Amino acid sequence: MTQIPEEPEGKPISASRTTLSHIMTAADTNLLGTVHGGVIMKLVDDAAGAVAGRHSGGPAVTASMDEMAFLAPVRVGDLVHVRAQVNWTGRSSMEIGVRVLAERWNESTPATQVGSAYLVFTAVDADGKPRRVPPVIPETEQDERRYQEAQIRRTHRLARRQAIRELRERRIAEGLDED
Ligand SMILES: CC(C)(COP(=O)(O)OP(=O)(O)OC[C@H]1O[C@@H](n2cnc3c(N)ncnc32)[C@H](O)[C@@H]1OP(=O)(O)O)[C@@H](O)C(=O)NCCC(=O)NCCS
Numbered sequence: 001m002t003q004i005p006e007e008p009e010g011k012p013i014s015a016s017r018t019t020l021s022h023i024m025t026a027a028d029t030n031l032l033g034t035v036h037g038g039v040i041m042k043l044v045d046d047a048a049g050a051v052a053g054r055h056s057g058g059p060a061v062t063a064s065m066d067e068m069a070f071l072a073p074v075r076v077g078d079l080v081h082v083r084a085q086v087n088w089t090g091r092s093s094m095e096i097g098v099r100v101l102a103e104r105w106n107e108s109t110p111a112t113q114v115g116s117a118y119l120v121f122t123a124v125d126a127d128g129k130p131r132r133v134p135p136v137i138p139e140t141e142q143d144e145r146r147y148q149e150a151q152i153r154r155t156h157r158l159a160r161r162q163a164i165r166e167l168r169e170r171r172i173a174e175g176l177d178e179d
Pocket residue numbers: 061062063064089090091092093094120122124128129130157
């Protein structure tokens with residue numbers, strides 16, 4: 001008989017919320033002299049990965065990254081803070097919301113938001129197969145709003161994937177495209 005694993009106990013969002021901070025140097029710049037978007041994306045993926053690992057209690061892989069927005073340039077000498085938390089959980093996947101803030105490393109001016117992103121991580125077992133994650137427990141009204149917004153994004157991601165799959169299958173069946 002197939003064993004259906006029990007749903008793990010819920011975990012509050014605050015249990016895995018994480019901030020990763022890093023000072024930008026000349027090694028992080030693009031040809032324009034500002035910080036390369038890919039450097040920020042790596043930090044975003046690292047912070048989100050730490051949150052996903054902490055929430056799920058084991059390995060988790062990046063399944064998708066969407067709505068990565070760059071709101072203002074990041075410069076050499078900026079101290080960048082990447083704040084990440086679980087917004088939503090499914091069966092084996094988690095949406096991680098990330099905010100990127102920057103402040104001058106040697107000034108006491110307030111940090112400004114320079115970016116944001118939503119990533120989906122899937123918890124995997126030793127064979128790389130999806131495994132169950134604890135349901136996340138929103139603790140504040142803001143957490144609750146983020147949870148509801150994440151559900152909307154999840155619905156749209158699934159619908160878009162399904163619509164594209166169906167279009168491709170239809171075009172192949174009509175001989176318009178190759179497999
Ligand atoms: C992510 C991965 C484990 C999913 O495996 P799969 O066999 O397709 O599993 P499923 O279709 O059952 O999906 C498992 C969960 O992930 C979610 N998921 C899978 N692909 C997704 C995508 N592209 N976007 C959003 N969610 C996704 C599913 O919705 C499902 O969520 P749920 O269990 O909460 O309902 C697999 O595609 C993988 O290993 N990808 C490579 C990941 C990686 O190496 N990342 C680093 C890149 S260098």
